[in-house]
Amino acid sequence: MxxxxxxxxxxxxxxxxxxxxxxxxxxxxxxxxxxxxxxxxxxxxxxxxxxxxxxxxxxxxxxxxxxxxxxxxxxxxxxxxxxxxxxxxxxxxxxxxxxxxxxxxxxxxxxxxxxxxxxxxxxxxxxxxxxxxxxxxxxxxxxxxxxxxxxxxxxxxxxxxxxxxxxxxxRDFVGFLDGHEAAHGPGDTIAFVHEDSRMAGVMDLAFRWCDRSGERVRSFANSRATLSGTHVVGFRDGVAAAVSTYARESGLLAPMDPDVPADRVGEGLTAVVSVKLDRPEFLGAIREQLGNIEARACVARAVREHLGQWLRADSERAAAVVGRIVAGS
CATH class of the missing domain: 3.30.565.10 (Histidine kinase-like ATPase, C-terminal domain)
Incomplete structure (x- = not known):
């Protein structure tokens, strides 16, 4: 050996x-x-x-x-x-x-x-x-x-x-990733820090939509760059839930229309999704995927609440973001 x-x-x-x-x-x-x-x-x-x-x-x-x-x-x-x-x-x-x-x-x-x-x-x-x-x-x-x-x-x-x-x-910051493109976007950055005992950790998220194609989502777990993981899935779940709820309330989705799928919320989106956990679990060859199951539900719940409040605070801004997502779905 x-x-x-x-x-x-x-x-x-x-x-x-x-x-x-x-x-x-x-x-x-x-x-x-x-x-x-x-x-x-x-x-x-x-x-x-x-x-x-x-x-x-x-x-x-x-x-x-x-x-x-x-x-x-x-x-x-x-x-x-x-x-x-x-x-x-x-x-x-x-x-x-x-x-x-x-x-x-x-x-x-x-x-x-x-x-x-x-x-x-x-x-x-x-x-x-x-x-x-x-x-x-x-x-x-x-x-x-x-x-x-x-x-x-x-x-x-x-x-x-x-x-x-x-x-x-x-180095990864939403402002750096967007550069001058963000100045022409339909809205401001949604950013929050939230501790959740159910995942034994804290999440730190910042995201916004800009007038450009594609998406840029960077994720971290305990300051380590991750390619994917439950925190990213939870982020997309939360965005999709908040957008679907607002779209129904505002009439952009009919009662019988399906919810906006999580894989369609990224057009024009820039985001940094970071979690710091007491007991992180990593998967993959060099552990670039977070596996903590509870992180998905916790991040999704927090994103749904914060994004929902942001959308309801400004109907014109919300229509620009949600309308674009719904039209693409």
Whole structure:
């Protein structure tokens, strides 16, 4: 049976989901996971990610380092049971939570620089193994870690990281997604934060309709980007229910007409659907789908109530949004 770096290199898809660009991005997230989680706790003020000209990725932070004797090498070469997904304040940036050892194993080269307690330490690795000892290389007045890695072409071929994809993962706001298009839309943003004990968590949603085709819906669970999940299904359920109710009340739907289906509410829609749960359950190869069943009903109920109030507050604005959806259904 293979363990450690050998296992990661034998079946990389089990740990990062892909040996293409998507998998490369997971490597970046695994390195950035520790400083990103240090930011809410006040242990980190900055995380800087740079794509180097020679195909490497440099992740620098100002978190107190890992170099306490064997600490650095252990952090970069050993895996435990994973960090898990407990707690709504845990930012789930990486893949399986197995950490930087996966990145090290799948990199042809990795360098680590750690500034800790006035000392600058350095070490170099190749394909998961240390090739130099942990060395004291100077003094410093700052704390922080700089990890630079070059993904192994034997694993990833000619795949490259995308700066746009990394930037998109690390920032998502409705205003940013819409840009200037939103200024010409039929209504304002519906945004609310709501805690629901039935799903043991809190939801944070913002959405609006604009005068353009298609939809853009981004979803997150415990600050981790998700491709789909029960929170997204619940969001669509809630929108469809609120729109159907308002359409009947205003005469846009006849009594015998069917309700507006959830898959028809997205035309012109931009939304960010985020939940933070005490006990998130993730599905899929690299856990990008939320599976908590109770999240669907809770999000749907909250969206139905808030959107319903928004529609009833302005009949002209509501007619622009609901009329468009009903006409398309």
């Amino acid at each position: 293979l363990y450690g770096a050998a296992a990661f290199r034998k079946r990389p898809g089990m740990y990062i989901g892909s040996t293409g660009p998507r998998g490369l991005h997971v490597l970046v997230y695994e390195i950035a996971d520790r400083p990103v989680n240090g930011t809410p706790a006040g242990r980190a003020a900055s995380v800087d990610i740079t794509l180097t000209a020679d195909g490497g990725v440099r992740v620098a932070d100002d978190v107190a380092g890992e170099a306490d004797g064997p600490g650095l090498e252990a952090w970069l070469t050993r895996t435990g049971p994973g960090t898990g997904f407990q707690g709504r304040d845990r930012v789930l940036l990486g893949g399986f939570g197995v950490g930087p050892a996966v990145v090290n194993a799948l990199s042809r080269r990795m360098t680590a620089e750690v500034r800790y307690d006035g000392v600058l330490w350095a070490q170099e690795y190749a394909r998961g193994a240390a090739v130099t000892p942990l060395t004291e290389t100077g003094t410093t007045a700052r704390n922080g870690t700089v990890i630079t890695f070059w993904p192994d072409a034997d694993i990833f071929g000619s795949a490259e990281c995308s700066a746009d994809a990394l930037e998109d993962r690390l």
